[in-house]
Amino acid sequence: MVAKPIAVTAKPLSERVHWIGALDPAMRTFDVILRTPNGTTYNAYAVRGSAGVAVIDTVKEDRAEQFFASLESIARYDEIRAIVLNHLEPDHSGALPELMRRAPQARLYISESAQLMLKSLLKSDVAYTPVTTGDRVSLGDRTLRFVHTPYLHWPDTQCTYLEEEATLFSGDVFGCHFCDERLFNDTVGDFRFSFEYYYQHIMRPFKQHVIEALELIEPLELRTVAPAHGPILRDRPRSYVARYRELSTPRLHLDVQSAEKTMVIFYISSYGNTQHMAEAIRDGAQEIGGFRVSLYDLEGAETEPFVDLVEEADAILVGSPTINGDAVKPVWDLLSSFVKIHVKGKVGAAFGSYGWSGEAVRMMDDRLRGLKMRVPVGGLRIKLIPTGEELERCREFGREVGGFLVGRQTTRVIDMSELLAS
Amino acid sequence: MAKAKIKFADVNVTVTVPVGTRIIEISEKVGSYIAYNCREGDCGSCMFTVTEGYDNLSRPSEYEKATLLEGYRDIIEGWRNAPNLESLEAALVRDNLVGRKCRLACQTQVYGDAVVAPLGS
CATH class of the missing domain: 3.40.50.360 (Flavodoxin domain)
Known part of the structure; x- marks a missing residue:
């Protein structure tokens, strides 16, 4: 298919939270192993607090232009106080070096298990703060709290929870490869197939870790789940969490009651x-x-x-x-x-x-x-x-x-x- | 050549090895469930417990100690308060939290008889 240029701007999830990601509608194979008939999105987000802006995740390097254009439409670089990476895979960290160059005052937050990986990816030393479950970053009247969810699907993965808005930036968890510029799960096309396919190929090998992560995620109030790929889940977000629970629970022992x-x-x-x-x-x-x-x-x-x-x-x-x-x-x-x-x-x-x-x-x-x-x-x-x-x-x-x-x-x-x- | 006996308790196999052999050279061959990842002392995947003969194994390097300290995090809360690996291990064994001291299979050499098992077995 022919890729046509897409006019991208930041899209609001709320007054203070914007999607600043990138669309990749022409992608047909992801990471060698996944088929992506609907392309994908790299979702990055910006959260504005009274004391500064946080950027959560970036995009694949070749989509950086879209990302920076969206970011510039809602914030100045000198307002950025925090950069959070939920997962260091290159499709989310690709624009990180350039973002850090443009916002040198911003502090980088990564999960404790991401530290060695960061060095291997950037091939240079950068300052960062390692965080784990319960650690918080204050943006004044907005607060980010981290939830360590390792092995979903890399050792480094974590989720970031915006307390005041009950929004979970979940990284690859609850994500899928489905590109639709309408962005929200109540407005995009039917993406159930993509959601299931993504779980089966990315999360399934880590079922035990999924269950451990759900123990941390299920007790949270969830108004919106904002994953790093695919539609943003604002309509009944908990049904997707429940589906993960169902998919990760062993079946045979239930069937034979033994x-x-x-x-x-x-x-x-x-x-x-x-x-x-x-x-x-x-x-x-x-x-x-x-x-x-x-x-x-x-x-x-x-x-x-x-x-x-x-x-x-x-x-x-x-x-x-x-x-x-x-x-x-x-x-x-x-x-x-x-x-x-x-x-x-x-x-x-x-x-x-x-x-x-x-x-x-x-x-x-x-x-x-x-x-x-x-x-x-x-x-x-x-x-x-x-x-x-x-x-x-x-x-x-x-x-x-x-x-x-x-x-x-x-x-x-x-x-x-x-x-x-x- | 001097020999030593290393027993893998999870598979109940004892191997007679030349002194100086690393655990990584044998554990997979006998089917022991010690899991490796980086194989160079960095990731902590191959942490195992020493059931008997801790002193018959090579001493951990500073590098291995740092990885072990990190690895114990998965086992115990509050690890950050321990000033060093030795005091942490003493506390772990005293409070019966790990039962035994741990090592990395990719680093540890066998100098005398010992019994080892994967973590959690």
């Missing part, structure tokens, strides 16, 4: 050998008991529903034959989808039958470890058709992983040379 652990075993098999291994492993794991075991054939299945299963599983086992020195594509499709969810700390294990060299199992093992899963038992490889004795090894493998899952692991003593050789 806190029992679950093990999921995925396999794909060309001649049935890896399948026989998978079945024997399941049988072994069943013997341990105390958790639910499920077996799934990856062949011909969609990856997406399996990702939902994995998200709530406690142990994930993956089996693949080795074909041309590698695990097969459906397995990698599954394993690469784990990036969208939180798997760190879950129990993992790999297995597979092979004909010549059997590299697949070790590669899957490495991937599971790379995802920071706990891999208590090294992958199990069996050459071609498993014998009765080898099927017993599979059952033992299932018992070992299952035993580890329920905390009944066997004690192992090994030499480092074995580790390096494996």
